[in-house]
Amino acid sequence: MPRHLTLFDLDGTLLPTDSDHAFGEYLVRIGWADGEAHRRANDRFYADYLAGRLDMDAYVDFATAPWRRRGTAELADVTERFLADVARPALHPAALALVQRHRDAGDLIAIVTATNEFVTRPIAGLFGIEHLIATELARDGAGQVTGAIRGTPAFRDGKIARVDAWLAALGQQLSDFERCTFYSDSTNDLPLLEHVSHPVATNPVPALAAIAAERGWPVLHLFKT
Template identity: 50%
Template structure:
């Protein structure tokens, strides 16, 4: 058995999907542009430098979708896919995914499931481990549910997902995790084939030191 795990943002996508979602809502007039952009950029910098407080970020990130009719959110997301996401899919990403067509595959991302589920479907990856959102009567509350799929949380979520199938990561003769981010070092350390994809400077240095493959999906 073989397992291939993929980070999403800045790995398979040329950019960050939750950052793009915020920009989309600003363009739609749903959010105040200057104020929200400043805060969004601040969180994005904390993510990139490895100091992000995930609970604080999720409180900020999930607030715009809280208590809104699902039909409205879904309509926005369809437009978001067309206007933002399809153009962000890196040209070489489909070929990398196809390389693992015979393997068990999953996206493992900190970005919430509402944003990422249609993206995973677009990419043809059947399994998605993403930060889940609390719902009451089909309406998002704006609070995360369970363990956020971030840093060590990615390991926990992968372990739980495999355990539900009666499996463990060690059951796979070969396992891959493709990521760009220093935040994914915990899970990269756990697989048999860690791969740095267009990595940030910290991950690149770590990959070179450890002899991990470094690849690019960008033109």
Template identity: 55%
Template sequence: MNLALFDLDHTLLQIDSDHAWGVHTTRIGWTDPEAFALRNDAFYAHYKAGTLDIHDYVRFATDAVRERGPQAAAAAHADFMREMVLPALLPAARELVEQHRARGDTLLLVTATNEFVTAPIADALGIEHLIAVQLERAPLPDGSGDWITGAIRGVPSAREGKVTRMQAWLAERGLDWDRVHCTFYSDSINDLPLLEKVQVPVATNPDDRLRAIAQTRGWRILDLFEKLT
């Protein structure tokens, strides 16, 4: 089985969807502009540095969603997709995904952003399999269903967790690493563990540290938004 694995933020998407969702919640009046922006930017800096405490970040990032409830959150996310995400899904990214689809590869979006933010983006790209940070859910007080609690369920798909979650995905299908051929596209040094695991690592719009490693190891470097737009 040939697998094409894609990171999302700054790999297929020109923005960081997690950070942008936070900006969107402020724009629609769900969060205090100054206080939220300071914390959101600080978490984003930790992410880029590889020092993010993902549990703390997910609690922070889902606060507004948890308080507003599922219906309001779904409506806000639809606006977010239209206003911020779809304009940042450039033809270059769609073309790359479609190249792998045309080859018959199985497509997976493997992201450290939570499933609430990313599931509609995977749908927009036509990627069936999503490995994202899973959110714990609990029954709503009114008995109308369940909703997110702000906690992470299971192993977060960040750094080494992406390897763990991919291994679980393979095992669920009776597969292991020796029975698949994987190509993985990522921009981030945070994804080095999974890049080192696959047969074809592709440093895509890489940050400076990942670019240096890719050059040293002879990995393919794809400046996607420059070359394919």
């Protein structure tokens, strides 16, 4: 069993962008979403996220609406194009090196992100990270995404619940590890940052940078945001 557990937030932490917001912008670009109306709503939800007041249910319904009735082949094509045009160019050598360093050390590694699994599963693959704890999407009897959330969203306190459930499914718990590190840029992640033994404020927003300075947490700057 690995002695160390390493958890990464994704948006703003490993990526110098917000993948969900960027995917919405990409859908506008390819004509799947109405440009001005979608952009206004997308920006408003993103501002709510930064302010810590995001309505996750409303946001997931909004974010999945432009694509959830599309066919499997269409979605696979757009996902590949999004990875090629947006996600892969956003990969930063310092972030890739950080992940590799923990991989080489034999850590158990996971991405823990509020962004939904449809957007983030392929991006986790770009980092070579197998374990993804993301907001899961509800599906109907035919397997179609409904616009609702399945289970607990991986957001704020929900990240703790989801990490604990994931570890339990592996037959483990947080206390089994000598060290548990969590990298994040956002005050939305304070619950999980406070829950682990080694919080690292990574590319932190000003509010998190101030908290890290007050509490003596290490601060890591992988890239300029």
